[in-house]
Amino acid sequence: xxxxxxxxxxxxxxxxxxxxxxxxxxxxxxxxxxxxxxxxxxxxxxxxxxxxxxxxxxxxxxxxxxxxxxxxxxxxxxxxxxxxxxxxxxxxxxxxxxxxxxxxxxxxxxxxxxxxxxxxxxxxxxxxxxxxxxxxxxxxxxxxxxxxxxxxxxxxxxxxxxxxxxxxxxxxxxxxxxxxxxxxxxxxxxxxxxxxxxxxxxxxxxxxxxxxxxxxxxxxxxxxxxxxxxxxxxxxxxxxxxxxxxxxxxxxxxxxxxxxxxxxxxxxxxxxxxxxxxxxxxxxxxxxxxxxxxxxxxxxxxxxxxxxxxxxxxxxxx
Amino acid sequence: xxxxxxxxxxxxxxxxxxxxxxxxxxxxxxxxxxxxxxxxxxxxxxxxxxxxxxxxxxxxxxxxxxxxxxxxxxxxxxxxxxxxxxxxxxxxxxxxxxxxxxxxxxxxxxxxxxxxxxxxxxxxxxxxxxxxxxxxxxxxxxxxxxxxxxxxxxxxxxxxxxxxxxxxxx
Numbered sequence: 001x002x003x004x005x006x007x008x009x010x011x012x013x014x015x016x017x018x019x020x021x022x023x024x025x026x027x028x029x030x031x032x033x034x035x036x037x038x039x040x041x042x043x044x045x046x047x048x049x050x051x052x053x054x055x056x057x058x059x060x061x062x063x064x065x066x067x068x069x070x071x072x073x074x075x076x077x078x079x080x081x082x083x084x085x086x087x088x089x090x091x092x093x094x095x096x097x098x099x100x101x102x103x104x105x106x107x108x109x110x111x112x113x114x115x116x117x118x119x120x121x122x123x124x125x126x127x128x129x130x131x132x133x134x135x136x137x138x139x140x141x142x143x144x145x146x147x148x149x150x151x152x153x154x155x156x157x158x159x160x161x162x163x164x165x166x167x168x169x170x171x172x173x174x175x176x177x178x179x180x181x182x183x184x185x186x187x188x189x190x191x192x193x194x195x196x197x198x199x200x201x202x203x204x205x206x207x208x209x210x211x212x213x214x215x216x217x218x219x220x221x222x223x224x225x226x227x228x229x230x231x232x233x234x235x236x237x238x239x240x241x242x243x244x245x246x247x248x249x250x251x252x253x254x255x256x257x258x259x260x261x262x263x264x265x266x267x268x269x270x271x272x273x274x275x276x277x278x279x280x281x282x283x284x285x286x287x288x289x290x291x292x293x294x295x296x297x298x299x300x301x302x303x304x305x306x307x308x309x310x311x312x313x314x315x316x317x318x
Numbered sequence: 319x320x321x322x323x324x325x326x327x328x329x330x331x332x333x334x335x336x337x338x339x340x341x342x343x344x345x346x347x348x349x350x351x352x353x354x355x356x357x358x359x360x361x362x363x364x365x366x367x368x369x370x371x372x373x374x375x376x377x378x379x380x381x382x383x384x385x386x387x388x389x390x391x392x393x394x395x396x397x398x399x400x401x402x403x404x405x406x407x408x409x410x411x412x413x414x415x416x417x418x419x420x421x422x423x424x425x426x427x428x429x430x431x432x433x434x435x436x437x438x439x440x441x442x443x444x445x446x447x448x449x450x451x452x453x454x455x456x457x458x459x460x461x462x463x464x465x466x467x468x469x470x471x472x473x474x475x476x477x478x479x480x481x482x483x484x485x486x487x488x
Contacts, residue, residue: 276329280326281326
C-alpha cells in the first residue's frame with residue numbers, strides 16, 4: 001500500500017510533466033496544420049523529439065535572477081504555479097475506480113481552491129519582477145482571475161445541484177443517463193470561457209500580451225523558471241480539459257471502448273479545441289474582456305443557477 | 319458569437335487544405351533561369367576569359383564587394399585577380415547589367431553556406447566557369463574594334479576596314 005502510494009506520488013508529476021512537454025509539440029503541430037504549414041517535423045518521428053530537445057535546451061539556459069527582483073518571491077512564484085496545477089489532478093476520476101488520490105467528497109471545491117491559489121503564481125511573478133511590464137501583466141492577471149473566478153464557481157453550481165454532490169466521482173455517476181452538457185449547456189459555455197481565462201490561454205492571454213507587454217508577467221524570467229510557467233500553463237490546459245470532460249461530457253462514460261480510452265479521447269478533443277481557439281481567434285482588448293465577464297457571463301451563470309434550481313424544485317414537488 | 323464560431327469552423331477546415339510549406343532540402347524549389355544567385359565569370363566560345371577588367375562591375379556594386387586588378391598581355395586586358403566577397407554581396411545583379419562583355423553573370427544557385435566567413439571570399443579560380451553562360455555565341459574581341467594578335471584592325475564582325483587617310487580617292 002505505502003510503496004504503491006509512493007510510486008504514485010513519484011510517477012504522477014513525472015507523467016504530467018512529460019504530458020505537458022509533449023503538449024508543446026502537439027500544439028505546434030496542430031497550429032501548423034490549421035495554418036497550412038508543418039510545424040516542427042524534423043527531430044524524431046514527426047518531430048516528436050522536438051519537445052525533448054526544447055526541454056534539454058531550456059534546462060541548460062542560464063537561470064538569471066535580475067538584481068532588482070524580490071529574490072525569494074521571484075523563485076517561489078513558478079513553484080506555486082506548478083504545484084497548484086499538479087495538486088488539482090489528484091481528485092480527477094480517470095476511470096470508475098481510479099483517481100490519483102481516490103475520491104474526495106469536496107473534490108470540486110478542492111480544484112476551485114487550487115485554481116484560486118494558482119493566481120498567486122502569476123500575480124507574485126509580476127510583482128516580484130519589479131519591472132513595469134511584468135507588473136502590468138500581473139495586475140491584469142489579478143483582475144482577470146478575480147472576475148472570472150466568480151462565475152467559474154457559479155457556472156459549476158448547476159452541475160453540483162444536479163448531481164447533489166461536490167465529489168467528482170458522484171458527478172460522473174450522475175451523468176449515467178444524460179451528459180450534463182445538454183441540460184447545463186449555459187453552464188458549459190460559461191465554464192469553458194472561464195477555464196480559458198483561468199489558464200490564461202490564447203484568446204484571453206492578456207496577462208502575457210506579447211504585443212504590448214513584452215511577455216507580461218514572465219518578462220523577467222528565463223531558463224527553467226520560465227519553463228515551469230510554460231509547463232504549468234500546458235498542464236493547466238490538460239486540467240481544464242479533464243474538468244470539462246468530467247463535469248459536462250460524462251467523464252469516462254461511453255459505449256464499447258474501455259473507460260480510460262473514453263476519458264483520454266474526450267480530454268484530447270478538448271485540448272485540441274483549446275489549440276483551435278488559439279489558431280482561430282484574436283485577443284480581445286482588456287476592457288472587452290472585462291465587459292464580457294461582468295456584463296454577459298455573470299448574468300448568464302446566475303440565470304443558469306436560477307433555471308436549474310427552479311426546474312429541480314419543480315421536479316421534486318411533482 | 320456567430321462570427322466567432324464561424325471563424326473557428328473555417329480555421330478547422332484548414333486542416334484539409336494543402337500546406338504551403340516547401341520542405342526545402344528534400345524538395346527543391348523551382349528557380350527560374352534568370353534567378354539572381356551565385357555570381358560566376360564566363361568564358362567566350364574560344365575558352366578565353368571574357369572579363370576585360372574594366373572595373374564597371376566594381377563601380378556599379380552598391381556594397382563594394384567586387385575587387386579586381388587589371389593586367390595587359392598582347393593588347394588584351396585581363397584581371398590579375400578578381401575577388402567577390404559573398405558575405406557582402408546582396409545579389410542585386412547590377413554587376414551583370416554593368417558588364418560590357420557579358421563576363422559576369424548571376425546563376426540560379428544560392429546554396430553557398432560556409433562555416434567560416436573567409437570561405438565566402440571567392441577568387442577568380444572559384445568564379446570562372448568553363449562555359450559561356452547565358453550568351454553562347456558572344457565573344458567581345460570579335461565585335462570590338464580593338465586589335466589583338468591574330469585579328470587586325472577592321473577585321474571584326476560588322477566592321478569596315480579602316481579608312482586610309484593618305485589616299486586622295488573619294
